[in-house]
Amino acid sequence: MVFEFLAHRRACATKQQERRERIQTLPLVYHEPLNSEEISIVNQLASETVKQVQSGALEPLDVLHAYAKKAIQAHDATNCLTEVLFPESEEWAKQCNRRGPLAGMPVSIKDTAGIAGWDACIGYSAWVGRRVQKDSGLVRLLRDAGAVPFVKTNVPITLLSLESNNDVFGRTTNPHHKDYTPGGSTGGEAALLAYGGSRLGIGTDVAGSVRCPAHFSGIYTIKASMHRFPKTGNGTSIPGQIGIPAVYSPMTRTLADLEFMWRAIMSMKPWTYDHSCVPIPWREIELFSSEKKKLRWGVMWTDGIVEPSPACHRALQEVVTALEANGHEIVEITPPDTLEALSLGSQLIFADAGKTVLKPARSGEWMDTGVVEAIRLLRLPSILRRLYAWYWRYIRNDAAYASIIDVWREKTTEEFFALVSRREAYRERWFDMWTAQELDLVLTVPNSLPAPPHDGMKDGWSACGYTFLFNILDYxxxxxxxxxxxxxxDALNNFKPRNQIEAKQYKLYDANKMHGLPVGVQVVGRRLEEEKVLEGMKVVENSLLSIGQAYVLLNTD
Structure with a gap:
């Protein structure tokens, strides 16, 4: 155990020194302030940069230098980077496909990505130095499209947290406020994009891991449905976990960049790079016609478990008001039992009682506080778990929390199959509800809170229902x-929590301290409706613009 801990400390020190030296020993060009041309490059839309590279007006190497400089500044401010791929990426820039749909455009990627010759340790010290042997299908697609992968970004150990911290790389902070998290598990990516050190990034999502960081950090994303976006060949903390599979998805600085990135990647036919992708090209969606002048939006004001905080409720209300002002129809929806969904999803992800995610962790290695809480409950002896559930149900009158505790244990194969069957039945109930109400899209909050303070997952680990719900549905x-x-x-007045999940989550909310943090909304479509969701996001943004409520991105120039 002592030797294992010493090995852990050595691996962390080695990796941190490697990252530090890579940055310190970069050629002088990377350490100079951005000049006016470079500032212009990082501030223009990705589509414009690609157009200028394709026409010969911009050199890919100049674009790389601009983004690399800004990424280093972002890292100095937030500790968002894990692997610094330049100056090696200079060769990729020089040799990039200048006719491709992402010609010369630097792309940042979550640490999980498989890039040949580089680590993908995702915060486990035991995996430091395990170089990836070949590029994943996603990375090959990006490079064939002309993109230049230039940095990898930080994550939480286990990837099962809405924060991004580990012993190997340290803690990533929110560029809007250093005392708050940018989110997780794709938090480093969100911090980098929000700061302006990248415009196009890629993350993964299994319970909200691109959407919560987007909400916490003030950026844009669309979580794909399974099999739409390439993922094979990349790293993960739970290989083989198919109960609620993780999906890779783009994250960007603006909505225009998000559409551009989706279209570019789909134009490359990802199903020719990854066997798991369905052969669905990007589809042109017309939400309106001569007969259809408005959309029917289903609004989920609450999941019935954790009420949205005043700040998040206000954001949702502002969107609803803007949509109504533009003639759209708003319908309040009461979704099928969301507590059942939270219970089902949690049991599917932790069906092995967390053994797989903990297996690579070494003795003495720091573990995310939320994961620690989850594992502690999973490891309760059966009799103690039943007594604990009884206490919450009958002494504290909290049936919601008790129902989670009751089933929080390792599952047999038969029990796992039964959970998958129940998941499918739950999906059918949502399908029937959506069809019966003739909804075009659903609107809700991404989380009950804005960005939580660091180590907030100790209390908030179970309050991810607003995003997790749509992983369970695969929407x-x-x-x-x-x-x-x-x-x-957004001050909180006279609030009385209804259950322990809500009570612990609201311990983290303080509008005074959170002043200035971003707040987003979530636009939801059915399975494989990424194009429709994008068009819905445009409707939301344009509706807000029409009433003078444009979101202002963080400016760090």
């Missing part, structure tokens, strides 16, 4: 920023 879901926390408008 396409996007997040866009709407406003910022206002200490006056």
């Amino acid at each position: 396409s879901a996007g997040v866009l920023p709407v406003t910022h926390v206002d200490r006056v408008k």
